[in-house]
Amino acid sequence: MQPIVPGATPPPHYVSFTAEINPSTAEGLIGLMGNLATQRVPEVHLMLSTPGGVVMSGITIYNALRAMPFKLITYNVGNVDSIGNAVFLAGEERYASTNATFMFHGVSMTVPAQTTMDRRFLTERMDSLVADERRIGAVFGERTNLTEADVVQLFERQQTKDADAALAAGIIHEVRDVQLPAGAPVMGLVFQR
Numbered sequence: 001m002q003p004i005v006p007g008a009t010p011p012p013h014y015v016s017f018t019a020e021i022n023p024s025t026a027e028g029l030i031g032l033m034g035n036l037a038t039q040r041v042p043e044v045h046l047m048l049s050t051p052g053g054v055v056m057s058g059i060t061i062y063n064a065l066r067a068m069p070f071k072l073i074t075y076n077v078g079n080v081d082s083i084g085n086a087v088f089l090a091g092e093e094r095y096a097s098t099n100a101t102f103m104f105h106g107v108s109m110t111v112p113a114q115t116t117m118d119r120r121f122l123t124e125r126m127d128s129l130v131a132d133e134r135r136i137g138a139v140f141g142e143r144t145n146l147t148e149a150d151v152v153q154l155f156e157r158q159q160t161k162d163a164d165a166a167l168a169a170g171i172i173h174e175v176r177d178v179q180l181p182a183g184a185p186v187m188g189l190v191f192q193r
Contacts, residue, residue: 009040009042010039010040010041010042011041011184011185012041012042012043012044012045012181012184013036013041013043013044013045013184013185013186013187014044014045014047014178014180014184014185014186014187015029015032015033015036015044015045015046015047015186015187015188015189016047016077016186016187016188016189017029017046017047017048017049017050017188017189018047018048018049018050018077018078018188019050019189019191020050020051020052020053021050021052021053021054021057021058021061021083021084021087022053022054022057023054023056023057024191025053025057025189025191026054026057026058026060026061028189028191029061029189030060030061030064030065032187032189033064033065033068034064034068036068036070037068037069037070041070042070042071043070043071043072043073044068044070044071044072044073045073045074045075045178046065046072046073046074046075046091047075047077047178048074048075048076048077048080048084048087048088049076049077049078049079049080050079050080050081050084050087051079051081051082051084052081052082052083052084052085052103053082053083053084054083055083055107055132055135055136057083058082058083058084058086058087059083059086059135059136059139061086061087061090062086062087062089062090062139065087065090065091066090071092071093072090072091072092073091073092073093073094073095074087074088074089074090074091074093074094074095075094075095075096075097075176075178076088076094076095076096076097076100076101076102076163076166076172077097077100077178078097078100078101079100079101079102079103080096080100080101080102080103081102081103082103082104082105083136085102085104085136085140085171086136086139086140088102088171089139089140089143089144089171093173094171094172094173095172095173095174095175095176095177095178096163096166096167096171096172096175096176097163097175097176097177097178098163098175098177099163100162100163100166101160101161101162101163102160102161102165102166102171103158103159103160103161104154104155104158104159104160104161105154105155105157105158105159106129106133106155106156107129107132107133107136107155108129109125109128109129133155137151137152137155140154143170144169144170144171145169145170146169146170146171150169163175
């Protein structure tokens, strides 16, 4: 990161996030964004491409990004899938490259082998899945012009939308490739596998 110059307004910063969404990557992204907020960066451009991941981590990122004091502009620079859509929607302004896609599906869970399942276990897990879909649906309803019926359809069967469909749904404000100004601060996060 560039040093803070007393009295100077920092330039807009660009952040690249191309990873699965999980507790570790969420912590890294939120930490980096918090550092930019501490530096009083007025505007952050988040270049996002993600296969999605853990719902809890995605909702945590969304809420943290919405709380940041800077203007956040998000770009889909490849694929924004699953819970990545909620993270993407945190942007005050949202754009997608011409060949970018958005993939939607219902919430699922992985059950470890040898797990004993009874009615109580299944009911609790189903309640959790429905609650997660409601949380994600609330984000879609608040940040796009998708209706409740549209959101239900997105959860019922996996669908991939192109940039034009995302524009029509209010997911993005414009089909536009990200343009990095010469000399702009660009930060990426590297995660261990």
